[in-house]
Amino acid sequence: MKFDDQKIRNIGISAHIDSGKTTLSERILFYTKRIHAIHDVKGKDGVGATMDSMALEKERGITIASAATYCEWKGYEINVIDTPGHVDFTIEVERSMRVLDGAILVLCSVGGVQSQSITVDQQMKRYKVPSIAFINKCDRTGANPFRVIEQLRAKLGHNAVAMQIPIGLETNLQGVVDLVAMKAVYFDGDSGENVRTEEIPAELLADAQAKREKLIDAASLFSDELTEAILEEKEIDPEMLYAAIRKGTLKREITPVFMGSAYKNKGVQPMLDGVTCLLPAPSDVENIALDMDRDEQPVVLSTDPSKPIVSLAFKLEDGQYGQLTYIRVYEGTIAKGSTIVNVRNGRKVKVGRVVRMHADQMEDVEELKAGYIGALFGIECASGDTFVSPGVNMTMTSMYVPAPVISLAIVPKDNKAQMAMAKALNRFTKEDPTFKTHVDPETNETIIEGMGELHLDIYVERMKREYSAEVTTGNPRVAYRETITQRADFNYTHRKQTGGAGQYGRIAGYIEPVTDAEFVFENQIFGGAIPTQYIPACEKGFKESMAKGPKLEFPITGVKVVIDDGAAHAVDSSDMAFQAAARGAFREAYLRAKPVVHEPIMKVVVETPTEFQGSVMGLINQRRGIIIGTQDEGLQCVVEAQVPLAEMFGYSTVLRSATQGKAQFTMEFAMYRQVPQSVAEKIALEASQKKTSVA
Amino acid sequence: MATGVAFWRERNVIHLVCEEINMIKNEIIARNPLINLGYGNEYILNDGGLGAVLAHAGVGKTALLVQVALHAMTHEQPVLHVSLNDAVSKVDIWYRELFHDIAGKYDSADMRGFWERTLVYRFIMTFKVEGFSAPRLEERLTDLMQQNIFKPHTVIIDGLRFDESGRGLLMELKEMAARYAMRIWFTVHTHRHEPPQKDGIPLSFRHVADLFDVLVELKAHGPQIDIKPIKGQSADAKKDAIQLDPTTMLIKG
Numbered sequence A: 001m002k003f004d005d006q007k008i009r010n011i012g013i014s015a016h017i018d019s020g021k022t023t024l025s026e027r028i029l030f031y032t033k034r035i036h037a038i039h040d041v042k043g044k045d046g047v048g049a050t051m052d053s054m055a056l057e058k059e060r061g062i063t064i065a066s067a068a069t070y071c072e073w074k075g076y077e078i079n080v081i082d083t084p085g086h087v088d089f090t091i092e093v094e095r096s097m098r099v100l101d102g103a104i105l106v107l108c109s110v111g112g113v114q115s116q117s118i119t120v121d122q123q124m125k126r127y128k129v130p131s132i133a134f135i136n137k138c139d140r141t142g143a144n145p146f147r148v149i150e151q152l153r154a155k156l157g158h159n160a161v162a163m164q165i166p167i168g169l170e171t172n173l174q175g176v177v178d179l180v181a182m183k184a185v186y187f188d189g190d191s192g193e194n195v196r197t198e199e200i201p202a203e204l205l206a207d208a209q210a211k212r213e214k215l216i217d218a219a220s221l222f223s224d225e226l227t228e229a230i231l232e233e234k235e236i237d238p239e240m241l242y243a244a245i246r247k248g249t250l251k252r253e254i255t256p257v258f259m260g261s262a263y264k265n266k267g268v269q270p271m272l273d274g275v276t277c278l279l280p281a282p283s284d285v286e287n288i289a290l291d292m293d294r295d296e297q298p299v300v301l302s303t304d305p306s307k308p309i310v311s312l313a314f315k316l317e318d319g320q321y322g323q324l325t326y327i328r329v330y331e332g333t334i335a336k337g338s339t340i341v342n343v344r345n346g347r348k349v350k351v352g353r354v355v356r357m358h359a360d361q362m363e364d365v366e367e368l369k370a371g372y373i374g375a376l377f378g379i380e381c382a383s384g385d386t387f388v389s390p391g392v393n394m395t396m397t398s399m400y401v402p403a404p405v406i407s408l409a410i411v412p413k414d415n416k417a418q419m420a421m422a423k424a425l426n427r428f429t430k431e432d433p434t435f436k437t438h439v440d441p442e443t444n445e446t447i448i449e450g451m452g453e454l455h456l457d458i459y460v461e462r463m464k465r466e467y468s469a470e471v472t473t474g475n476p477r478v479a480y481r482e483t484i485t486q487r488a489d490f491n492y493t494h495r496k497q498t499g500g501a502g503q504y505g506r507i508a509g510y511i512e513p514v515t516d517a518e519f520v521f522e523n524q525i526f527g528g529a530i531p532t533q534y535i536p537a538c539e540k541g542f543k544e545s546m547a548k549g550p551k552l553e554f555p556i557t558g559v560k561v562v563i564d565d566g567a568a569h570a571v572d573s574s575d576m577a578f579q580a581a582a583r584g585a586f587r588e589a590y591l592r593a594k595p596v597v598h599e600p601i602m603k604v605v606v607e608t609p610t611e612f613q614g615s616v617m618g619l620i621n622q623r624r625g626i627i628i629g630t631q632d633e634g635l636q637c638v639v640e641a642q643v644p645l646a647e648m649f650g651y652s653t654v655l656r657s658a659t660q661g662k663a664q665f666t667m668e669f670a671m672y673r674q675v676p677q678s679v680a681e682k683i684a685l686e687a688s689q690k691k692t693s694v695a
Numbered sequence B: 001m002a003t004g005v006a007f008w009r010e011r012n013v014i015h016l017v018c019e020e021i022n023m024i025k026n027e028i029i030a031r032n033p034l035i036n037l038g039y040g041n042e043y044i045l046n047d048g049g050l051g052a053v054l055a056h057a058g059v060g061k062t063a064l065l066v067q068v069a070l071h072a073m074t075h076e077q078p079v080l081h082v083s084l085n086d087a088v089s090k091v092d093i094w095y096r097e098l099f100h101d102i103a104g105k106y107d108s109a110d111m112r113g114f115w116e117r118t119l120v121y122r123f124i125m126t127f128k129v130e131g132f133s134a135p136r137l138e139e140r141l142t143d144l145m146q147q148n149i150f151k152p153h154t155v156i157i158d159g160l161r162f163d164e165s166g167r168g169l170l171m172e173l174k175e176m177a178a179r180y181a182m183r184i185w186f187t188v189h190t191h192r193h194e195p196p197q198k199d200g201i202p203l204s205f206r207h208v209a210d211l212f213d214v215l216v217e218l219k220a221h222g223p224q225i226d227i228k229p230i231k232g233q234s235a236d237a238k239k240d241a242i243q244l245d246p247t248t249m250l251i252k253g
């Protein structure tokens, strides 16, 4: 039994900051009756009260707070998925792109396509997300939607075609002409909620006809039926036209363009019609899972609710109702009482409450079928985890695993503990890819690594409780890294003449910093100064050098190596000789490239009663933290900061005593950042002490 | 096999970092329309001074003030950004996007470092409109100053409603600015239906206009935005409006 998902839309709204994404989202929720009023406020002077009642400033507090908000439009079920506003958060962006099937690209009618619209658009391209465009702010002076359409074509390479033309522009914006129905559309009532259709004003008719021609022309490429109708000069049926445009949209070969003003309540409803008529239903897009039993081979999912479950937890939220896990179901049906398995660790869980989030409330539902988005309660997992029916072994994401930021030496009490510990570690590393373990070759100690102090504490505790492995722990160590800050050249000859065969290799080139990669190797040798067969050996030699800095012995990242000259010897050169030459060359250049130490920085969010705000900020400040901001919420307040992990040890105890236990905090890895000079000196000292104690 | 002649030129190691950062600082000044309107003082306002940017909804008031903030921050002058509209994360995005717009063409590793060093000169506070008052702000400020965490040179208050908040609040804020040797910038949302006044000061703002040292207006003009000084310009300054990029409020670069 095939279930019909044609009336489901999972969409994102993507926009350059300030183009009106928030305003548009609010209007969507209003027209779909999820928000019940756009506040009614009279202007002080009594003039133009209607217009003022719409002022966005009056509506604050009713924003889309959740990762996915559900609403209904003319029988369609729409999930609006919150896409991160900025391109920095790559993992988050990736996840939100995975769960949406289509998008609205919002542009400002004056500003047009800006540099950030370009970045946002590239993401959509990468994830092949079909989209429609909405040109907002047509009420602004200087509004020119057709220039923006030109920019969409020229700057973004979209085959953008107008679905509408505006009736009036700037302060005179009255409505839009629908080029499919060939009707004028106006928006009456205090909040534009009453859509009125009329004949097209005479003075716009010629333009409307010309633009309609263009639209039909563009659409005809996707429909033989339409082409035929054009040739036979038949009346063009709106259904047929929509179907053709939709086909092009789904292939990303057409971008239908709507226009209006969210702020002035014009044009939002026709755009919603566009979402339902033109953007894909879940089964219209291809979703791919990776089969873990067959070497992560891609498998196309079917959106069939009767199949076993495949679903993705894309966002976790600690809300007033406890931990919520937002989930998208790709295959099968998740219902109350279903058993699902977390593919990452093999843990089975029984589904308790299943809900759907609305703008300001949530609704219990019985089940989520394939194609649906909703949220589950009481599921322990990480964002990005795949949940499946028992027996299925597929994952939605080839798992991104961040490198550990902290390590700890553990020593078993006795032989028995040693065995138990080994067993426990084996199990844990399987369950949790962010938890790692190895034996330090110098000290022979077992080292465990993870994403934070608490993370490691939990595993040490579990070792004791579940495996009776008594261990003592050393001091936690921060995973520092080294990187270089400037370019440095090298020209190094490795030569050894001992008895029989000698060793010879010379490498020249330079190293320089790169920001978005750990290691880049580039061969710019032309003319065979180093024979090509030795190039891989050179690369290997450089890469090996990255494992440990020569002085502080932290792993090195962010280096680009370029070789552009060298020399070989017919008899004495070998892979080994060139590897050695590369290591020598790296050593030679590294210190001159001004290496620095980077440390993990955590994003720390503290929620505290306002009375303790001062001391909370003081505590962060003492810990080399940068406070990004504070959010005053009346009795409570939220402090957001970036603090070096090295300074966070013991923070929970200190925070508790400073706030009578009334504050809570969360912490997650944010980025690596260069340590200040004074701290770098301290780290260097510790490193040299460690070296001498080992030696 | 080898080329025979050893081909090797000693290359100069290039120290671009400082130079690039100076170029950015200069660009932030060169493209800042307020600075280029000819307001004598480098920071436009003196200690204790109040300034305001007037514009209709959606015409980039915030972008303009974020520019003012970036200018101060890159000169190591701390900026407190108070927002009554947006969440901390959104305010943060404003800064990053604008910085990116200006610095995007420079080397990204250096820029990231520079940005992180600059970030310590910014502090964002958000309040709910109803929860905002001068004593409340002062309480927060003293929290920061007493512990030597942050002492603002410039304060930006975005989203205050002038037609509703009376003169009292502004007087309190002005006194505070003087007490702590800060300058405060405001965004003022003006309404389209208000008839234009001869001196450029809208009626809904008139009751407090005298408290301000500098007033400028942003006006959309076709695809351009003009910035027009209304008050506080020195006598010899040029009186022409400057044209801006409609999204960033930067002088077209």
Ligand SMILES: Nc1nc2c(ncn2[C@@H]2O[C@H](COP(=O)(O)OP(=O)(O)O)[C@@H](O)[C@H]2O)c(=O)[nH]1
Pocket (backbone or CB within 6 Å): A015, A016, A017, A018, A019, A020, A021, A022, A023, A024, A056, A136, A137, A138, A139, A140, A260, A261, A262, A263, A264, B057, B058, B059
């Ligand atoms: N004139 C005009 N202003 C708008 C429109 N939509 C949003 N705005 C204004 O533009 C600014 C930014 O809007 P917002 O929705 O917060 O943008 P976001 O940054 O994309 O979420 C606010 O001042 C809005 O009042 C519109 O259609 N016309």
